[in-house]
Amino acid sequence: MIELNNMIWDIIVIGAGPAGSTFAREISKLNKTVLVIDGQTAEKSKPCGGLLAPDAQKLLAHSDMILPKDVLVDPQIFSVKTMDLGTGLTRYYQRYYMNMDRYAFDLHLMSLIPENICITEGRCTGIAQDDGLFTVQVHQYGDIAQFKCRNIVGADGASSIVRRKFFPDRPISRYTAIQQWFAYDGQEKPFYSCIFDRETSDSCSWTIHKDGYLLYGGCFKSEGCREAFELQKERFEAFSGIELNEPILTEACQACRPKHLRDFVTGEGNLFLIGEAAGFISPSSFEGISSAIFSGKALAEAFADSNVSASYSRKVRHLKYKLYFKTWKRAFMYTPWTRKLIMKSGISSIKVSEKQENYEDDQY
Ligand SMILES: Cc1cc2nc3c(=O)[nH]c(=O)nc-3n(C[C@H](O)[C@H](O)[C@H](O)COP(=O)(O)OP(=O)(O)OC[C@H]3O[C@@H](n4cnc5c(N)ncnc54)[C@H](O)[C@@H]3O)c2cc1C
Known part of the structure; x- marks a missing residue:
């Protein structure tokens, strides 16, 4: 049994929504030590409409994924x-x-994370950086644990602690x-x-x-x-x-609600943001599952390259522009006349x- 807090992880992922789970599943193909920390429970699950849009379905198709019927709910409407x-x-x-049942969908994606990736329950409450290493403080089982790593992936959604702590000058509306x-x-x-x-x-x-x-x-x-x-x-x-x-x-x-290109923050150095933490959500429909899956996969693939940051930024460039152009669609849709x-x-x-x-x- 590995003592999770006695080692220095290559990567700690904060959050196992669609972005974090996808990243964890894909990064398992590389030879890295990865710890995923997630605070979601049945009682505190993510409020969501739970609609899987065609873009998200297409990404699941590309990954040859299936959805068990207990992830779906009644009725399907056209x-x-x-x-x-x-x-x-x-x-x-x-x-x-x-x-879909959104919580069941998240659990399903988590169940697909291979066993070479460690997952632990808990809420990250602080991150410190010192000498090229990060120390992540986590409230779990009524106690406080600390984990060390070389890279942090913020997959912690709209209120991302990673984004607030390390990119305070890049707030998003x-x-x-x-x-x-x-x-x-x-x-x-x-x-x-x-x-x-x-x-x-x-x-x-x-x-x-x-x-x-x-x-x-x-x-x-x-x-x-x-x-x-x-x-x-x-x-x-x-x-x-x-x-x-x-x-x-x-x-x-x-x-x-991203409004400008600068609202999308993918990270720098050994810090990365994926999913809604990076600002990847449609400003017109608030559809965000597809962008979370896409960016999670893109970052995992970037870890195979020598300059991860630059490679990730390149891989999500078209996603940024696609979402940015939706701000124009939004202006059109939301102007009464x-x-x-x-x-x-x-x-x-x-x-x-x-x-x-x-x-x-x-x-x-
Ligand atoms: C009300 C509402 C309805 C929506 N409806 C839809 C819809 O129908 N279809 C659609 O495609 N999109 C919808 N969206 C958008 C979509 O839910 C998000 O964009 C998407 O879930 C983002 O995925 P993510 O993995 O980036 O973040 P999240 O799904 O938010 O996952 C973040 C994960 O990180 C965990 N976490 C957060 N902070 C910490 C911490 N400090 N420590 C440990 N863990 C932490 C959370 O528990 C969670 O499991 C909706 C959003 C809202 C608010």
């Missing part, structure tokens, strides 16, 4: 109902997401994401929705059905976020006729025969 609460417009668009779970009463047909409401948020919100629950979530400016969320739910209820009642669960976390124009024109929308009444009676 369109998104886009509602603009300000103009009263509604349109349907075809979508190709997979509806963040929203507070709030998501609530409601018992689904089976009255209306399950649907995904994308909700625009400029009165309460300059981002979109969503509803998603999952295994007997209806989720309502959105991203809000941190100041006054809870009031904005509550007001938006009321406006949504009035618009859609759907009553949300008492939530069973309320979750919240930070979500990054351009959105109205697009929705009114019906471009790319599909016709859906809505039959919400007596949905329960019609199911079989």
